[in-house]
Amino acid sequence: METPALKVSDLTKRYGDVTALDGATFSVEAGEIFGFLGPNGAGKTTTINVLTGLARPTSGSVRVLGYTYPAGLTSAQARIGVVPDESNLYPEMDGFDNLCFCAALYGISRDTRERRARDLLERFELADVGSRPFAAYSRGMKRKLTIAAALIHDPDILFLDEPTTGIDVASARGIRRLLGDLRNDGVTIFLTTHYIEEAERLCGRIAFIVGGSIVRIDAKEDLLSEADGSSTLSFSLDGDARRGADLISSSFPDLLTRLHADGTLTVISPGEMDLMPILRAFDGAGIPVYEARLVRPSLEDVFVRITGIEAEEMKRHKEGSGR
Numbered sequence: 001m002e003t004p005a006l007k008v009s010d011l012t013k014r015y016g017d018v019t020a021l022d023g024a025t026f027s028v029e030a031g032e033i034f035g036f037l038g039p040n041g042a043g044k045t046t047t048i049n050v051l052t053g054l055a056r057p058t059s060g061s062v063r064v065l066g067y068t069y070p071a072g073l074t075s076a077q078a079r080i081g082v083v084p085d086e087s088n089l090y091p092e093m094d095g096f097d098n099l100c101f102c103a104a105l106y107g108i109s110r111d112t113r114e115r116r117a118r119d120l121l122e123r124f125e126l127a128d129v130g131s132r133p134f135a136a137y138s139r140g141m142k143r144k145l146t147i148a149a150a151l152i153h154d155p156d157i158l159f160l161d162e163p164t165t166g167i168d169v170a171s172a173r174g175i176r177r178l179l180g181d182l183r184n185d186g187v188t189i190f191l192t193t194h195y196i197e198e199a200e201r202l203c204g205r206i207a208f209i210v211g212g213s214i215v216r217i218d219a220k221e222d223l224l225s226e227a228d229g230s231s232t233l234s235f236s237l238d239g240d241a242r243r244g245a246d247l248i249s250s251s252f253p254d255l256l257t258r259l260h261a262d263g264t265l266t267v268i269s270p271g272e273m274d275l276m277p278i279l280r281a282f283d284g285a286g287i288p289v290y291e292a293r294l295v296r297p298s299l300e301d302v303f304v305r306i307t308g309i310e311a312e313e314m315k316r317h318k319e320g321s322g323r
């Protein structure tokens with residue numbers, strides 16, 4: 001496909017006084033995994049809702065697979081799959097029947113839908129639980145079946161709204177692997193996430209979205225190369241990480257510090273950084289250093305620099321939001 005799979009210009013969505021999405025402009029190339037990375041309330045779900053036809057934009061234009069909305073919405077919908085943040089499947093129906101039911105909605109013949117349902121259960125490692133009611137699935141299994149259902153009609157674009165939020169680590173890993181496989185099969189993927197590492201691992205291009213606005217959009221390599229030249233040191237200071245951070249801030253005003261939930265402290269410098277003066281400062285303040293290591297630049301550094309939002313803060317908000 002020569003044209004972009006998705007082209008959005010100056011897209012705005014308001015709910016009363018709230019501007020959920022403010023003039024977003026971007027395109028997604030066929031066959032790429034494109035990530036929308038942002039915190040609570042950034043406008044991620046709103047964007048997916050508008051792109052999949054669940055919500056009407058206030059202004060701006062949307063073109064999906066060459067179809068312009070709203071006239072081309074129905075044609076586009078036949079070729080896109082959507083994985084909402086909350087599952088839309090039937091709790092009392094078993095996995096296999098849920099998939100067959102979704103297939104029937106697309107007018108797929110009985111033979112084909114049963115075959116596709118079986119194939120998808122197999123591919124998502126759910127074959128053993130295909131005859132169990134959806135309600136009896138674990139969260140991870142539910143999420144996988146929801147993705148399988150979105151793939152039942154073999155869509156060209158798959159939209160996923162935070163596909164790994166709120167599920168166990170092993171299921172999340174399985175889902176990331178499947179998304180990589182789908183991309184290799186030529187499916188275009190648009191996904192939202194608040195996990196910086198997930199965007200870094202999966203996505204070719206990434207948009208940072210905050211408060212309804214896209215603040216940055218670029219290829220991952222270009223974003224990462226921005227972190228080149230800077231250096232990050234990680235310190236294990238046992239219980240003294242906060243005191244260590246205060247000490248660094250007051251003694252080395254050019255360095256940025258970041259505290260992590262696991263008790264480590266990272267110190268970031270825009271250029272080269274000398275370890276010795278820092279170790280001497282900790283020593284002078286009686287703060288024991290258990291480990292100090294150089295960390296390779298990550299997307300997190302760039303994200304924090306551009307948005308001013310800490311990764312830990314983003315996770316806490318999200319996990320505190322009860323999902």
Ligand SMILES: Nc1ncnc2c1ncn2[C@@H]1O[C@H](COP(=O)(O)OP(=O)(O)OP(=O)(O)O)[C@@H](O)[C@H]1O
Binds near residue numbers: 042043
């Ligand atoms: N139906 C609605 N009515 C009114 N306001 C809404 C509606 N949907 C979203 N909003 C508001 O629009 C803004 C963006 O919400 P949205 O759900 O798109 O964010 P999000 O990035 O998906 O957040 P989260 O990470 O919590 O899922 C928020 O301020 C939200 O309160």
Ligand SMILES: [Mg+2]
Binds near residue numbers: 046085161
């Ligand atoms: Mg959301």
